Amino acid sequence: MYYPYFRGKQYELITIRENAALLADSGFIPIIEPVKEVLNGLGRALNAVRDANGSAIVIVNPHHGDYADDGERIIEFVRGGLMEDIELSPAVLLKEQCSVQEAVRLCGEFEDDPVTLIHAGFANGPALTDALGQRVNELRHIFLEDSCGRLYRRHFQGQERVLLRDGFQRRRNRDHPPVEFFSDLHVTYAEEGMTGFGDFLTVGDDFSEGGGPAYAIAIHLTFIDPEQDDAMFVRHFLSVRQDTPADPAGKFAEALTAMIGVLDRGDSPILETNAVLEFRQLHADRHYPGLGYVKKLAMQHHIETLARYFED
Structure with a gap:
C-alpha cells in the first residue's frame, strides 16, 4: 500500500530499523537506495524488518552515492542469503541512461525472484516490455510521478503498480512557508x-x-486535514534567527518552541505521535540531538501519521 523511499543514509536506515514493527504491522514496504559504501547499517535495518516479519525493496543499481557507477556489490549483498531470511524484493532503477539491455540483464540476475522495476526517467517503455516478454506482467512497477507520464505507464499493466510522488518542496529553510x-x-x-x-x-x-x-x-511535520478531504499538508517550524550559521542548538530550540506553541493551542491537526512526544521531551530537556536526529523524528512522525490514517 505505502512505499516510503529512503536513501541509505545513517538516519534514514535508523528510521527503518526503529520503525520496522510499525511498517510491518501497517503493511508498509520501505524502498531503500543504498548510497554508502559500508553496508552494515543496511544489514541492521533489513534484520529489523525480518524480525518484524516485514518486507523491503532494495535497489541493486543505485543512481546516487558510492555505488552509482557499479552496483555489483549490492547484487552480491542481496543474493548473499538475505532473500532466504526476509521478504525482500530486488529493484532495478530505470533512469534515463539505463539501456534496455542493462535493465534485462539486471532482472536476469534475479530470474526466480520478485523483482521490482522503479521507473524514474527511462523512456523506451515499448522496447522494454518486448524484451522482458511475459515476465513484465509478473513484476511490481513503481512509477516516479515527475518522470513517468500516463502514456508511459500504460505499457506496464502488471498486477502491482505504485505511484510515487515527491511531496516535499526543497528550498532554503528560511524560504519555507508556514x-x-x-x-x-x-x-x-x-x-x-x-x-x-x-x-x-x-x-x-x-x-x-x-x-x-x-x-x-526547520522542523517539518506532516498532517492530514479532515476538513480538506483528508489531504496531507506539511507544517514548517522555523528558527527565529536566520542570518548566520552560528548556534544551531539555539536555533533548534527556537524552532522547537514554535512547534510546541502550535501543538499546545489545542486546535492543531498534527497528531501527537511518538515522534512528537520525543520532540516534547527534547524541549523539556533543552537538548539538541543534531540535525540528523531531527530529520529522523520528522520521518518517523510521517510514517506514524499515515499508519494512523489507514488504521482509522
Whole structure:
C-alpha cells in the first residue's frame, strides 16, 4: 500500500530499523537506495524488518552515492542469503541512461525472484516490455510521478503498480512557508489505477552527500486535514534567527518552541505521535540531538501519521 523511499543514509536506515514493527504491522514496504559504501547499517535495518516479519525493496543499481557507477556489490549483498531470511524484493532503477539491455540483464540476475522495476526517467517503455516478454506482467512497477507520464505507464499493466510522488518542496529553510500542500495520493492512488503509493517522506528526492551550514533550522511535520478531504499538508517550524550559521542548538530550540506553541493551542491537526512526544521531551530537556536526529523524528512522525490514517 505505502512505499516510503529512503536513501541509505545513517538516519534514514535508523528510521527503518526503529520503525520496522510499525511498517510491518501497517503493511508498509520501505524502498531503500543504498548510497554508502559500508553496508552494515543496511544489514541492521533489513534484520529489523525480518524480525518484524516485514518486507523491503532494495535497489541493486543505485543512481546516487558510492555505488552509482557499479552496483555489483549490492547484487552480491542481496543474493548473499538475505532473500532466504526476509521478504525482500530486488529493484532495478530505470533512469534515463539505463539501456534496455542493462535493465534485462539486471532482472536476469534475479530470474526466480520478485523483482521490482522503479521507473524514474527511462523512456523506451515499448522496447522494454518486448524484451522482458511475459515476465513484465509478473513484476511490481513503481512509477516516479515527475518522470513517468500516463502514456508511459500504460505499457506496464502488471498486477502491482505504485505511484510515487515527491511531496516535499526543497528550498532554503528560511524560504519555507508556514504550511503547504504535501500530497493526496494516500486518498486518490486507487483512482490513478494503482495498488499503492509512495513518497520521499519529509526529505524529498533531491540528494546531497552532506548539507552546508544551516542559517535557519526547520522542523517539518506532516498532517492530514479532515476538513480538506483528508489531504496531507506539511507544517514548517522555523528558527527565529536566520542570518548566520552560528548556534544551531539555539536555533533548534527556537524552532522547537514554535512547534510546541502550535501543538499546545489545542486546535492543531498534527497528531501527537511518538515522534512528537520525543520532540516534547527534547524541549523539556533543552537538548539538541543534531540535525540528523531531527530529520529522523520528522520521518518517523510521517510514517506514524499515515499508519494512523489507514488504521482509522
